[in-house]
Amino acid sequence: MKQMTETTQKAHWGMVLGRAAIVVLLAGIPFAAGLCATNPGGDNAVPNIFQPQSTPADSIKQLSDFVLAITGMIFVVVFSLLIYAVIKFRQRAGTADREPAQVYGSTQIELAWTIIPILIVVVLFLATARVIHAVQDAPKPATAIEITAIGHQYWWEFRYPGLGIVTANELHIPVSDPALPTPTFLKLLSADTDHSFWIPQLAGKTDLIPNHPNSMWMDPHRTGIFLGQCAQYCGTQHAKMLLRVSVDSPKDFGAWVRAQQKPAIQDEKVIAGRRVFETTACINCHAVGGSAANGRFGPDLTHLMSRETIASGAAENTKENLRLWIQKPDAIKPGSLMPAMQLNDEDLDALVNYLETLQ
Amino acid sequence: MSSDAMAIRNVEVESLPLVETLHGWLTTVDHKRLGILYIAYALLFLVIAGIEALIIRIQLMHSHNDFVSPQVFNRMFTMHGTTMIFFVAMPILFGFANYLVPLMIGARDMAFPRLNAFSFWLSAFGGFLLYFSFLGGSGLYGAGNAPDVGWWSYAPLTARAFSPGHSSDYWTLSLLVSGFGSIGTAINILATILCLRCPGMKLNRMPLLVWLNLVMAGMVLIAITPLSAAQIMLLIDRYLGGHFFDAQAGGSAVLWMHFFWIFGHPEVYVLIIPCFAFMSEIIPVFSRKPIFGYPVMVAATVCIGFVSLSVWAHHMFTVGMNSYANSFFTITTMAVGVPTGIKIFNWIGTMWGGRIQFKTPMLFSIGFLFQFLIAGLTGIMMAAAPFDWQLSLSYFVVAHFHYVIVGGILFALFAAFYYWYPKMTGRMLSERLGKWHFWLFLIGFHLTFTVMHIPGLLGMPRRIYTYEPGRGWDTLNLIITIGAFIQAVAILVFVANLVISYFKGDKAGNDPWDAWTLEWSTSSPPPAYNFATVPVVASRRPLWDQKHPEDPDSRYD
Ligand code: HEM
Ligand SMILES: [Cu+2]
Ligand SMILES: [Cu+2]
Numbered sequence: 008m009k010q011m012t013e014t015t016q017k018a019h020w021g022m023v024l025g026r027a028a029i030v031v032l033l034a035g036i037p038f039a040a041g042l043c044a045t046n047p048g049g050d051n052a053v054p055n056i057f058q059p060q061s062t063p064a065d066s067i068k069q070l071s072d073f074v075l076a077i078t079g080m081i082f083v084v085v086f087s088l089l090i091y092a093v094i095k096f097r098q099r100a101g102t103a104d105r106e107p108a109q110v111y112g113s114t115q116i117e118l119a120w121t122i123i124p125i126l127i128v129v130v131l132f133l134a135t136a137r138v139i140h141a142v143q144d145a146p147k148p149a150t151a152i153e154i155t156a157i158g159h160q161y162w163w164e165f166r167y168p169g170l171g172i173v174t175a176n177e178l179h180i181p182v183s184d185p186a187l188p189t190p191t192f193l194k195l196l197s198a199d200t201d202h203s204f205w206i207p208q209l210a211g212k213t214d215l216i217p218n219h220p221n222s223m224w225m226d227p228h229r230t231g232i233f234l235g236q237c238a239q240y241c242g243t244q245h246a247k248m249l250l251r252v253s254v255d256s257p258k259d260f261g262a263w264v265r266a267q268q269k270p271a272i273q274d275e276k277v278i279a280g281r282r283v284f285e286t287t288a289c290i291n292c293h294a295v296g297g298s299a300a301n302g303r304f305g306p307d308l309t310h311l312m313s314r315e316t317i318a319s320g321a322a323e324n325t326k327e328n329l330r331l332w333i334q335k336p337d338a339i340k341p342g343s344l345m346p347a348m349q350l351n352d353e354d355l356d357a358l359v360n361y362l363e364t365l366q
Numbered sequence: 367m368s369s370d371a372m373a374i375r376n377v378e379v380e381s382l383p384l385v386e387t388l389h390g391w392l393t394t395v396d397h398k399r400l401g402i403l404y405i406a407y408a409l410l411f412l413v414i415a416g417i418e419a420l421i422i423r424i425q426l427m428h429s430h431n432d433f434v435s436p437q438v439f440n441r442m443f444t445m446h447g448t449t450m451i452f453f454v455a456m457p458i459l460f461g462f463a464n465y466l467v468p469l470m471i472g473a474r475d476m477a478f479p480r481l482n483a484f485s486f487w488l489s490a491f492g493g494f495l496l497y498f499s500f501l502g503g504s505g506l507y508g509a510g511n512a513p514d515v516g517w518w519s520y521a522p523l524t525a526r527a528f529s530p531g532h533s534s535d536y537w538t539l540s541l542l543v544s545g546f547g548s549i550g551t552a553i554n555i556l557a558t559i560l561c562l563r564c565p566g567m568k569l570n571r572m573p574l575l576v577w578l579n580l581v582m583a584g585m586v587l588i589a590i591t592p593l594s595a596a597q598i599m600l601l602i603d604r605y606l607g608g609h610f611f612d613a614q615a616g617g618s619a620v621l622w623m624h625f626f627w628i629f630g631h632p633e634v635y636v637l638i639i640p641c642f643a644f645m646s647e648i649i650p651v652f653s654r655k656p657i658f659g660y661p662v663m664v665a666a667t668v669c670i671g672f673v674s675l676s677v678w679a680h681h682m683f684t685v686g687m688n689s690y691a692n693s694f695f696t697i698t699t700m701a702v703g704v705p706t707g708i709k710i711f712n713w714i715g716t717m718w719g720g721r722i723q724f725k726t727p728m729l730f731s732i733g734f735l736f737q738f739l740i741a742g743l744t745g746i747m748m749a750a751a752p753f754d755w756q757l758s759l760s761y762f763v764v765a766h767f768h769y770v771i772v773g774g775i776l777f778a779l780f781a782a783f784y785y786w787y788p789k790m791t792g793r794m795l796s797e798r799l800g801k802w803h804f805w806l807f808l809i810g811f812h813l814t815f816t817v818m819h820i821p822g823l824l825g826m827p828r829r830i831y832t833y834e835p836g837r838g839w840d841t842l843n844l845i846i847t848i849g850a851f852i853q854a855v856a857i858l859v860f861v862a863n864l865v866i867s868y869f870k871g872d873k874a875g876n877d878p879w880d881a882w883t884l885e886w887s888t889s890s891p892p893p894a895y896n897f898a899t900v901p902v903v904a905s906r907r908p909l910w911d912q913k914h915p916e917d918p919d920s921r922y923d
Contacts, residue, residue: 053838054825056756067752074750078743085710085739092717093732096653097724106914107721111922112659120711121704128700135750136693142752143689195686200523201619203684203759207825211755214685217522217613219620221686234837238759238827239684240516242523243436246830320834342436 054207054234060254061183061225062190063142063210070138077131142211145224147192152180155194158202158215158237161244161343162306162319172267173294175306176319177251181260183226189257190226203239206252212238227254236320243342249320263313270297271309272364280361283354292345295365305345311365318343330359395479396894397464400486402790404461407490408454413857414497415449418442420854423847429835439831440514444537445496447517451633452541453493455775459640460489460551462782463579465790467555469885469892470573472564472901477557485550492544499536513537516829518630519600521611521622526604535604538597545590545597552586555579564884566903570664573883573906574657577664578643581671582636588675589632596625620685627678635674638770639667641778642709645731648785649713651881652728653720656907656919659712666705666712673702683754692751699749706742710735725879726800730781733808737773741766744819762822768815772853780807780860787864788878792890793871799863807856813849817842882907 051060059065096107156178157164165174180191195204197215204223205212213223227233237248255263273281281298284290290300296309311317314324321340322328331338334355336345350358382390391399421442425433434442464482468475476482499512513533515523524534559580563572572580600622602608609617650657657663680699683692713735722728744766748754757763780803787795821839833839877886886909888897905911905919 052836055838056823056825064756067756070750071747071753071756074747074753078746082739082743085714086736088714089732089735089739092714093722096717096720096722098721102721105721106654107719109656109917109919110658110719111656112662112715116715117659117662117708117712121708124704124707128697128704131746131750132693132697132700135696135752138750138752139689139692139696142755143692197613200528201520203827205759205825205827207756211752212684212759213755216619216685218616218618219613219686235825236827236830240440240520240523240829242528243440243514245440246436246832249834 051208051231051233056207059208060229060231060233061209061227063223063225064208066138066141067211070134073134074131077127081127147224148188148190150187150189151224152189152191153194154178154180154191155196156204156215158195158197158199158204158241159304159344160199160242161248161340163237163248163250164198164303164306167264170264170268172264173307174267174310175314176249176316177253177314179253179255179260179263180225180227181257182230182254183228184257185228188226190224192224193222195221195223200241201239202237202241202248204235204250205238206233206235206250208233209235209252214239227252230254230256230259244340247319247321247340247343249316251316251320266313266366267310271295272366273297274361274364277357277361277364280357280359283350283358284361287348287350288346289348308362308365311362313366318345326359326363329362330355333358393483395475395483397468397476397479397482398790398892398894398896400482401461401463401465403486404457404464404489407493408458408461409861411449411453411493412458413861415446415454416854416857418446418449420850422446423850425831426833426843427847428844429833429840431832434831436831437511437514440516440829441512441533443829444513444516448496448513448537448541449493450771451517451637452544453489453496455637455771456544456548457489457493458779459582459637460548462644462779462786463555463582463640464551466786466885467558467576467579468562469789469888469896470576470883471559471562471567472884472897472903473558473562474896474900476554477561478554481550482554485547485554488547488550489544490547492540492542492547495543496536496540499533499540502532502536518623518626520626521600521617521619522613524600524604524622525612525614527614535601538600542594542597545594548586548590549594552583552590555583556587559583564901564903570661571903571906574646574660574663575640575643575883578639578646578667581667582639582643585632585636585639585671585674589629589636592625593629593633596622596629599625620682623682623685624678627681628675630681631678632674634767634770635670637775639670641734641775642667644778644782644785645713645734647883648727648731648781649716651785651879652723652725652731653717654723655716655720656882656910657712658715658718660906662708663712666708669705670702673698673705677702680749680751680754683751684758696749696751700746703742703746703749710739710742725784726795726797726804727781727785727879729801729804730777730784733804734774734777734781737769737777737811741769741774744769757822759827760822761826761828762819764828765815765818765822768818772815773811777807780804783860783864785879786885787867788871788874789885789890789892791868791871792874793867793869794874794878795863795867795871799859799866803856803859803863806859807853810849810852810854810856813852814846815849817845817849877909880913882910884908887912 057068059068153169155166155168163176165178181189183189195213195215197217199217202215203212204215209225209227210223213221215221231254233252233254235250237245241248285299290302292302292305294301294303294307294309316322317324317328317332318340322332333348335347336343394400421434425431425439511533513536515529515534515537519534519537522528559576599608599610603610603612609615611617611619611622613619646657646663677695677699679687679691679695748757748766784795784800821842824838826833826839874890876889884901887901901908907919911918911920
């Protein structure tokens with residue numbers, strides 16, 4: 008008889024432990040499997056916040072590690088208590104009709120679990136306040152590059168006031184050498200609704216809000232392309248308001264700057280296309296340096312062909328895509344604010360040929 | 367009733383004609399019927415908003431999917447969020463409060479029964495008005511469309527320039543109307559608790575559920591009013607040439623954010639506090655012990671109520687506040703974690719040394735504790751402003767608040783359903799279906815919302831209808847979508863359980879759980895007048911006193 012109850016007891020234990028294990032696995036396995044599935048490789052294709060490449064992102068990561076460690080510890084402690092209580096104090100056979108001791112509370116215990124969390128909060132706060140100050144109140148060195156980023160519904164405008172450059176969607180900045188830092192300071196404005204500038208590996212996000220100038224900075228530690236996108240919902244095509252930051256070596260950056268500072272190339276071979284451009288509404292929305300086109304509603308096209316993508320990263324910058332884009336923007340980016348211009352095939356081809364010369 | 371009458375031979379039993387029954391429900395001022403109406407209406411919207419969620423998840427199943435257009439997608443997440451917060455969570459919690467509070471304090475009804483009915487119908491009207499936008503949203507501009515500005519409706523997206531037609535007016539007006547309903551109900555709950563307690567029920571003898579609903583009602587008054595005010599200002603902007611939020615004309619988009627989150631953050635506590643209330647009733651009964659640290663639980667709730675009024679801008683860490691403001695909202699937000707933690711400890715303390723019965727309500731309660739713990743910890747992560755500069759507006763936030771709202775609130779609500787359904791209908795819910803419901807939902811929940819943290823860490827913003835391949839988000843999103851469907855199946859099991867048990871469930875009797883609060887002393891379902899004689903109580907657990915005359919709580923009171 009006694010034997011019997013003991014084995015059933017054991018079996019029951021097994022079952023309860025099994026269930027507890029299931030619960031842990033339920034949360035753990037999806038998380039771990041998820042992390043493996045993402046396979047964060049060495050390149051920057053995955054904009055992982057835990058692979059920072061610039062000081063602000065790096066300070067944030069260090070703070071994150073600290074916060075994760077503390078919250079992880081809290082989790083382990085509280086979760087163990089919970090599981091222990093669930094297993095240890097479950098109803099067992101034969102005790103169903105006896106009520107357990109009725110305990111109403113304990114002042115010492117309550118005090119303990121009030122004071123310890125308060126201490127933890129104080130520590131977390133101090134660590135956080137340090138990083139807030141370090142990132143937000145960092146002084147701007149004289150060698151900093153200044154850029155104004157203006158959010159538009161579904162594309163980015165970048166102006167380099169010191170260098171006289173205007174471009175769109177693909178930001179070029181120099182790598183910052185710790186010995187002679189050349190950080191980039193961005194002034195953030197919006198032409199319409201709210202947007203948010205987010206390149207996870209370079210810095211946390213900051214919103215672009217109309218009538219409310221903001222700023223942020225980053226000092227990339229290595230060259231390469233860094234990806235991100237608009238993070239604040241800004242309307243229909245918020246999803247395709249992608250961002251590319253090209254971090255260039257000082258030499259490449261200098262070359263890029265010189266190329267961008269030139270006026271648009273005037274190639275007589277594509278005069279027909281240029282005429283189409285200048286006699287349709289294109290020029291009301293787009294600017295081409297050194298021509299009659301000076302619209303600011305759409306991206307500056309002076310050096311369109313120096314960009315790898317069009318429509319804020321929605322498509323690669325190829326001849327076919329350009330043609331499709333001008334013929335029917337909705338095919339690439341439904342809801343974008345560039346209208347379909349209803350050109351005939353001949354004009355369209357001429358126009359694309361012209362755009363292709365805007366190196 | 368009818369079956370008793372059936373037993374008498376040669377008697378033709380006349381049941382109430384359907385029309386009369388319906389008329390009875392439509393014109394009722396009985397708090398129990400209104401409670402059930404609230405719950406039924408919320409369940410209807412739960413299914414609708416759930417379908418919207420599935421549409422969202424199908425679209426995001428893999429990169430560059432084209433299941434729906436961006437326009438439709440944006441309407442879906444706006445309607446999903448708005449519906450779930452205002453027309454599922456709020457009414458269902460008001461429904462339980464309506465049903466339970468008078469019963470638990472030994473009252474015969476709410477303080478203002480007609481105001482109660484009026485508030486319900488206002489809220490219900492709000493919900494239907496919101497959905498009417500699918501037909502009337504664009505007005506003269508063309509076919510109907512639903513609001514697509516997100517559940518925060520940030521300015522200036524709501525300005526006439528960016529939101530032509532009337533879709534965002536439907537958002538504004540429907541929430542304004544149901545907001546008045548919420549205010550009415552909150553006043554009613556406050557008045558009922560303060561004025562209608564039965565003899566002997568001093569404030570410090572009220573069941574915790576009642577205490578917590580008192581705090582919740584107070585917070586509704588404070589939270590809803592700024593939203594209503596902001597909505598009226600928005601209407602002035604849109605139709606009377608005002609410029610409060612119109613940035614093009616010198617207004618402030620940030621002003622709207624402050625108004626919205628001064629409402630929005632207390633609002634999330636309005637939703638979670640009644641769930642704390644369910645936990646504080648259910649965990650003791652299934653642990654067979656009184657709640658651990660009753661006075662501390664009350665104090666912690668009141669403390670959460672106050673502190674949560676000063677944390678709203680943790681939703682605005684990315685809008686460019688200065689470092690002092692960011693530090694202030696970091697510390698206040700982290701501070702909320704302390705009373706919240708105390709609550710978790712007290713629930714575990716209640717289980718400690720008890721005799722835990724794993725009935726379905728308790729399973730959901732343990733699920734609640736587990737998930738709410740994690741949600742609180744991800745909340746602390748986002749309270750660290752710099753960490754939040756990365757996490758904000760990403761899928762990590764979406765995972766956090768679904769951990770609270772689904773893993774916490776919905777789990778607590780399921781626990782409440784399994785626990786009080788017998789009181790409301792006189793029938794037990796099936797334990798077998800209940801366990802299926804629990805395990806399926808638990809698995810689905812974790813597949814969806816545990817995994818959802820990761821794309822956020824990998825830079826995936828929220829509210830995007832499509833995303834680029836090659837960023838490591840594809841597989842994750844597929845898992846998330848699969849989890850969503852498992853949850854949908856679990857919900858079907860739940861609805862089936864509600865329906866089948868109503869007809870075939872075991873008879874509940876007055877007190878199926880051997881519980882201790884007053885609602886279990888009357889019949890199931892209770893008569894219209896609740897109690898034949900008004901009860902008199904001498905402690906926090908009147909039924910314990912009755913069942914254990916040798917060792918009553920009242921001895922220590
Ligand atoms: C210790 C407790 C908690 C802390 C520290 C906390 C912290 C936070 C923070 C800092 C955010 C802002 C993240 C961002 O947008 O960047 C947030 C978002 C949110 N939290 Fe919590 N939270 C806690 C508990 C809760 C509870 C109990 C609820 C609901 C019942 C809740 C619901 C939400 C919701 C709905 C959002 C996002 C709203 C949105 O962006 O659409 N949180 N939380
Ligand atoms: Cu956007
Ligand atoms: Cu909040």
